[in-house]
Amino acid sequence: MTTIERNGGDKRSLEYLSDKCVGCGICTEICPTESLKLGPVLPIARGLVDMDYLNVNEKTCVLCGLCASSCPFEAFEFKINDENIKNLEAYPNWKHSASIDDEECLYCKACETACPQDAITIKRQLPDRSKLVTGEINIDKDECIYCGICEEMCPPEAITLTVKDQMERDIKVDEDKCVYCLVCKRACPVDAIKAVCSSCSYGDYRINPEDAKITGRSILQEDLCVNCGWCQEICPVDAAKVTKPFEGEVIMDTTECKGDSCHACVDVCPCNAASIVDNKSIIEEKFCILCGACSNVCPQNCITIKRDKMNLENVRSKSWQNKLSELIEGK
Amino acid sequence: MVVVIDTEKCGNITDCPVEGLCTKICEQGALVEEDGQLVLHAEKCDDCDLCIQNCPNQAISKA
Structure with a gap:
């Protein structure tokens, strides 16, 4: 500082x-x-x-x-x-930006995982699981012999059997865990388990779409974001939009690249755009912001950054324009 | 090709501002510290030139 x-x-x-x-x-x-x-x-x-x-x-x-x-x-x-x-x-002022449209967002968290700067947090509220299950399991406690077979076999561990002594025993189904798979019903040796089907079979036609709704919000910390474009590339519904600071291309000549023994480009890239594949450096242009950090540290000068446009607007001073144009002429 | 170390410029391990930056940046084991001394194992060098580029004393060059 x-x-x-x-x-x-x-x-x-x-x-x-x-x-x-x-x-x-x-x-x-x-x-x-x-x-x-x-x-x-x-x-x-x-x-x-x-x-x-x-x-x-x-x-x-x-x-x-x-x-x-x-x-x-x-x-x-x-x-x-x-x-x-x-x-x-x-x-x-810069016109680079990144945003996530909460209207479009599915809250899948793909961007949160991909963001190289950890600038994205997705908060989501999932629906009530029991509302998405199409039936209900009831155990007839007069028929039940409290053998525990259903408890042992239940895949989501929704059944709890408590046996203090032969007189004080209980069996419960946790509706929030039950997925109505009917394993318990089939396994029960005394047929004590009754399945009440609310829609018959696994059809989805009785499920209220409101009950299945996933809500949430995305938080994009602009001070951490480098506008690399990972979120935009990985979003399955095009909810993320990124405008990068520069437009242009990366020109690679990896003849002399030492790949895995050097990997300087990978270590300095703020965008996770650089990787070593088959012992040679690869810069993914769709994630690159043309900052040039990799180009500076490459000992073999394998990387050339060619910037065509800088998304900086309102440069009023002629001398500033001249100076800034040096960034656009390739390095 | 392999690198050469200019002993006039090199501060060895103790007098290097980063206590042997080349040994830390070389992942081939070609530049190592042995008993407090900087040792070059030329056969392991793969000419990545990271040591040349990053030596704070500019003591390393191509042979």
Whole structure:
């Protein structure tokens, strides 16, 4: 964490939020005063060195705010007179985003599991199980000999037999656990189990759709999200929508790639987009945000990031446009 | 091809700022610590160059 503060006409402050930084180096490429330097990104990512990815030179930084505006991970907070420039009309704003439409969501949790940043939490309320079972099991306690065979055989363990002594004994069916499979009825040696079928057979026509409804909500933590697109790709109903910070492509030349013995790209990728298959690196473009972290750490220079478009809007300054265009020309 | 260690620049294990970063980053067992000394097992090196790229003293290069 580095904080620089200076007071000229305006009060300007830059804060580097190390926990959001992934070490991609975008800011170091565009800083006009070369005040930002990457540390040893791979050893840091592997936990071998305990330091921040980025070193901010407080003496040379002119507090222009370009780094804060161009960081796709929002790892800087740049304020003018205590107002974050994200909220100022004169400054650029990112159009990258991610959202989950609760109307469409089935609450399957696929996105929650896939999200490489653990930014998604799905809360769901499941229906009352007993309402979805199409029948009811009754045990005739006059007929029952309390042998416990049904209890032992019941697949969901819905039957409980309690025998204190021969006079005080009981058998109960937990309706919330019973799935009406009829194993107990078939196994009962004295035919004490009566099945009351509410719909005959396993047909679903008597089940009230309301009783089967799954409700819930999705929570997407935008401060953790890197807009990688995993949720969008994995969602079975297209409830997740992602707009990435950059558009473009990854050009791989894995002739020299050392695969499993190196795997530097896998270790630094914030998106789980890199993997080693058949001892060669593969970057899945659909999960890649073209941040360039892998390209920087690859010792064999196998990875070229070619950005065609930056989804940053409202770049009013010509000099900023020039500087930012350096990110678009391939690296 | 294998790497060479410039003993002038290398801080060995004790004087390396990360106490032998190369031994930690090499997963081939080509650069290891033996009795507090940095030892290169050239036959295990597969030229991944991670040590070259990450050595804080820039003491490692291609042979």
